[in-house]
Amino acid sequence: MxxxxxxxxxxxxxxxxxxxxRLARDTSADNPWPISxxxxxxxxxxxxxxxTWIEGQISEINTRRSGSAYLTVRDNIEDIxxxxxxFGRFAQMAREFRQGDRVVLHGRPDxxxxxxRLSFMGDDIRRVGKGDLMAQIEELRRRLxxxxxxxxxxxxxxxxxxxxIGLICAPHARAEGDVITNARLRWxxxxxxxxxxxxxxxxxxxxxxxAIRRLDEDPTVDVIIxxxxxxxxxxxxxxSDESVVRATAACVxxxxxxIGHEDDWTLIDLAADLRxxxxxxxxxxxxxxxxxxxxxxxxxxxxxxxxxxxxxxxxRRLVEGYANRPSLTQPLTMLDRPQRFVDDARGRLxxxxxxxxxxxxxxxxxxxxxxxxxxxQSTLDRGYAVVQNVQGHVVVDSSQVQxxxxxxxxxxxxxxxxxxxxxxxxxxxxxx
Numbered sequence: 530m531x532x533x534x535x536x537x538x539x540x541x542x543x544x545x546x547x548x549x550x551r552l553a554r555d556t557s558a559d560n561p562w563p564i565s566x567x568x569x570x571x572x573x574x575x576x577x578x579x580x581t582w583i584e585g586q587i588s589e590i591n592t593r594r595s596g597s598a599y600l601t602v603r604d605n606i607e608d609i610x611x612x613x614x615x616f617g618r619f620a621q622m623a624r625e626f627r628q629g630d631r632v633v634l635h636g637r638p639d640x641x642x643x644x645x646r647l648s649f650m651g652d653d654i655r656r657v658g659k660g661d662l663m664a665q666i667e668e669l670r671r672r673l674x675x676x677x678x679x680x681x682x683x684x685x686x687x688x689x690x691x692x693x694i695g696l697i698c699a700p701h702a703r704a705e706g707d708v709i710t711n712a713r714l715r716w717x718x719x720x721x722x723x724x725x726x727x728x729x730x731x732x733x734x735x736x737x738x739x740a741i742r743r744l745d746e747d748p749t750v751d752v753i754i755x756x757x758x759x760x761x762x763x764x765x766x767x768x769s770d771e772s773v774v775r776a777t778a779a780c781v782x783x784x785x786x787x788i789g790h791e792d793d794w795t796l797i798d799l800a801a802d803l804r805x806x807x808x809x810x811x812x813x814x815x816x817x818x819x820x821x822x823x824x825x826x827x828x829x830x831x832x833x834x835x836x837x838x839x840x841x842x843x844x845r846r847l848v849e850g851y852a853n854r855p856s857l858t859q860p861l862t863m864l865d866r867p868q869r870f871v872d873d874a875r876g877r878l879x880x881x882x883x884x885x886x887x888x889x890x891x892x893x894x895x896x897x898x899x900x901x902x903x904x905x906q907s908t909l910d911r912g913y914a915v916v917q918n919v920q921g922h923v924v925v926d927s928s929q930v931q932x933x934x935x936x937x938x939x940x941x942x943x944x945x946x947x948x949x950x951x952x953x954x955x956x957x958x959x960x961x
Contacts, residue, residue, distance in 0.1 A: 590627065600651070610761070614651065634655070694722070694753070694754060755797065765793055768798075785805055
């Protein structure tokens, strides 16, 4: 169609690509190899290398459920490490091994073309025995445990609100920034005393011991953090040194170990008062979260206000109840019951007194009748008389008087004075 519409216009097509050089020596600035070709040639060349058995100590190991295993095997004599990758059966076998184990493994070299990186693809792994370093550490751990350096009762509790943290770390280390940044994000007023020390190599143990003792002698330091980022088993060996462990156990100030990653372990972790999985975790576990504390304070204030309000409302209801009582609105009603008691007592007293008076009157009447019946006056009323001598004695016998004696004769009405003229002692009726 294009040829028909524009018959006189020459056709333009892509220029033919230059053939790539077959050998590396044939490349030039004008005709270079693409990286993918170079990576392929490396891969093809390495693929021709034979498989081999190697021996070393596992310094790092990571097995995954997906069926892969990644190991770092170290030659302690030359201090050279090799990365080993394996899948399937090799990964399943690798799960039986731990950091520090000494192994022999078989594999083939390989180039990962995506990054043109040389690796070693393992297909078999066998145990030679635990590494010398691991065995030494295990022996030291048992000995120090027998001395009680790891006992829980020797642990010092971490203060809830520290004012100053003593930090031991390498100079310009990421661990220092992680601890300080995360601690101040949680508790902005926290202060630090940082002591730099070697965290690996032969200078590590004496530096760590000196730093611990220096911070332990500082009265302003409330808690000490020993921090180091991740590393190989050999890199962390300094924190399993006996002098470091003893200095940690003897430290009076609470001390927190934060060495390596969560899967790493050293003997300082057993002697420390608290182990943190990472430096960031150490910062979070040593200082409280200001937001959480403010929330706790706010909740406490709310509960206090509610408690006070509830108490005041209760007292107000009590006062209102007292104010609405009839005894306060009509005070005289308080006298009703005592008044009824007095009235009842008065009525009972009146009845009682009347009964007593009636009984006494009846008794008096009876006694009066008896006295009346027995009274000499009654005899006088019947016509009899009472004769008394001058001394007032009643004369009942004629022998009691002599002629000429004066006598008084009491009659029913009045008295008569007389003199004895004659005495007749033989008279039965006593006539004078």
